Amino acid sequence: MNSSDDEVPGDETPPLRSSDAFHEILIFGSPETRRRFLKQVAGTSVAITVGSPLSLFAQRMSETAGGSAPSSAATLPLRLKINGKDVAVEVDTRTTLLDLLREQLHLTGSKKGCDHGQCGACTVLVNGRRINSCLSLAIVHDGEEVTTIEGLANGEQLHPVQAAFVEHDGFQCGYCTPGQICSAVACIKEGHVKSDDEIREWMSGNLCRCGAYPNIVDAIKEAAAKSA
């Protein structure tokens, strides 16, 4: 299985962000359903234009669908830039970006707190935007740039948001912290830091069960002031 560039559409096509279509394909039970679905997809070119990964996936799947083990999952090659480094891996199409980072690449800084897009512990930056990496299949990020908590510091020097979290004790157990910090970096860049209330609102996708919220707000305020 080789990926070739002509299967990847140009930048003007926004990549498929939602994993719903994949979800449909992947959660279902029987191989029959899947083949039927794939046939339908193959017959409707409109469906395929939503993004390269799906079309790539559909093609790969139709290649393997007639093979010996219908329930065997497809793997696809995937290229990413993670924390500035080029990464090329073969990935199970069902693998989330979070599991790719944690289990395959051993970048365990991004945390799994729910696996459902409900806690924010898995927040990473993809092309500079914050996303829940548990809610996103790895394969849809082909060619994209991912920044995780491991990529924020400049060598020994902490990123200003990291330093502010230490100074303001913006955590207790530290498990939500990588997600909070990645989210805060984006929140500052988005300009959603004009007041305490605005910070609270725009940081509410990141749960902290330890409840260190006031310190998190203080840390973000300080980091935002410094970067302004």
Place this chain on the structure above:
Amino acid sequence: MAETVNILGPARNRVDGRLKVTGAAKYSVEFQVPNCAYGWTVESNVAKGKILSIDTKSAQAAPGVLAIVTHLNAPKPKEPAAKKHRGQTDGIRNEERVPFSDDEIHYAGQYVALVVAKTIEQARYAASLVKVSYAPEEPLLTMNAAKSSATKPKGSFGPVQIKKGDVDLPLKGTSLTKIEQIYTTPTETHNPIEMSGTIAAWDRDDKLTLYDATQFVKGVQSVIARAWNLPIENVRVICPFVGGAFGCKGAVWPHVFAAAMGAKAAGVPVKMHVTRRNMFVGTGHRTPTTQTIALAATRDGKLRAMRHVSHIATSPVGDHVESCGARSTGMMYESPAIQVEETLHKINVASTTFMRAPGECPGTYALECAMDELAYALKMDPVQLRLTNYADNHPVKNVPFSAKHLKECYQVGAEKFGWAKRNPQPRSMRDGDLLGGWGMATKTYPAHKMEAAAKVMLRADGSATVQCAAHDLGTGAYTALTQIASEQLGVPFEKVKFELGDTDFPFGPVAGGSNTTGTVGTAIHEVAQLLHKALADLAVKDSESPLYNLSSNDIAMIAPGHIGSKIDNKKSDAYIDILRRAGRGSIEVQSELKEPEENKKMAFQSFGADFVEVKIDPLLPRVQVTRVVSVINCGRVVTFKPARNQIIGGINMGIGMALMEATEYDPQTGLPATRNLADYHVVTNADAPVIDVTFVGEPDFAFNPIGCRGIGEIGITGAAAAVASAIYHATGKRVRDLPITPDKLMDIA
């Protein structure tokens, strides 16, 4: 010593802060173990009955599958229950049954099979192919339904049932002001953001390493070693970081056994990261409670009788007792008659466990709400009512509290909050369109002492490493224990490394009952004495030492880095010089594990007070907590920043308890209907108020040589009552059934 130690320790940043903000801190399922496979469970969807059959054929044939464990083939631990060994050193089981031990179903969500496969995706897919059929039986899902088998539990860290004086007469009489109300709290689930998880790796057949998210590495070691009949040293448990716990990682839950069984069956290490869904079933929760409180007081507010009757639940295979009344009404106020009664119901819902301030938390909620109601009945200020019934002595044990300082908490809190400006009339303090309300409540949590030992290695370069199998759940233990080690050893803070979370270290207690800093701190205090003695033994034999030929018993630490004569203060020697002259690169000593001494002449208990402001839009009607002032006396605060953070976190969890947290069960299946963080609401950043925390009092050296009584749990106590009372003040409506969600306030506009 008392004069030199301030109540507040230094405002240090956490020693593990850098690891946590860079993603370098390793939590249990993040350790890299070669050839590690993944476990995925299949759970029962009936609440009671028997498994008729399990069809694993297609799952077995699915790609990547290495093993499937069910009750039909489970590698059976030899000593399943180990019930008799329940001491502090032997670990905790809140669920006595080992998973997969038979075909019985005791609650919905119970693990019935474990699939082990090479990847998470493969394990998860194969698990979906396992088909289980059941012979369901009628489950008992509510306390009411389980009435006939209810029991009156006796003890759970102290008495559960209390009778002092006669409550009946004053409660029946007509001359006193009385209130009697029922307060209910729902099932609450801890939901730390790190889900529980275990990596189990067998080395041949008789050595097991567990990377386990736990509050008690030594407990896991003991339980698992006894279950598999292994010498204790053959089981190693490692857990340097815990991503929050709040009680749900204290006991050894079924997934830990399951991981070990799966690894044995598959012949490779197995990683099990419990799903959020299963965190609502397989790692405990706080019991729902129904608490009836009756109070009788004279016109001037003096309590004459207090009665607190509670009903709690656990599963048929559970044993946890949430001692609501004894830990609130049984110790809080002066009253000639106190009666506490508690009934335990066994229902077909997953096993309960301790959750932050077990007993005190729901108990103070009910009691402090009742006190607010009594204050209104008496037309008395709620703070004044508490002062009127202030107990200098423990009202049941009848011994003095070691250092209570609760009056100071009320005074400082009221002043900081501006309580004097409160108009007690409900609905009187509006803020534009919003209803405003102010409420307060007393907080309390006892000081617990457990067993611990510590090891120290002092090096010739003046640095030291201290080890104890303790835990840092986010509490700041790494930092506080480094601070204590620095003071006690006489080694600069920067040169001390404190290590925890590994059964290879000397015994550390469960990180529960807010005991770690005091218990492990005491062990550090002891090992420091041993270190100073060992250095003295070297010095008195060394003719070049100023301490030569003195008796080592007359020598002690006289300044950081120095021991010297207690008799002649001119004679001293530096640690590094002693080691250098002795040609030693380092010196190592370890303290003994021994039962802590109990001082029965005093009661050791922390206290505090919360003052809370809420704002409510009567049309919505959603409650926003806008401001909290909390004043705490917990003895010495070893490191200020993490300690303050613990109180903030406890209060935020108390706000969640008051306003939103509830695990709801499907009345048909007994399965939690709220099995994720979108349905089980916890406080978000937008819900969290500004919280002003103040510590008052003095170090409690009567309790331990560190002077601290613990900080992890007191924060949540009282908080929900203060919020509920503020809501009454804002709206004029008493809601006694938590959580106070908007639907319960629909009629306030």
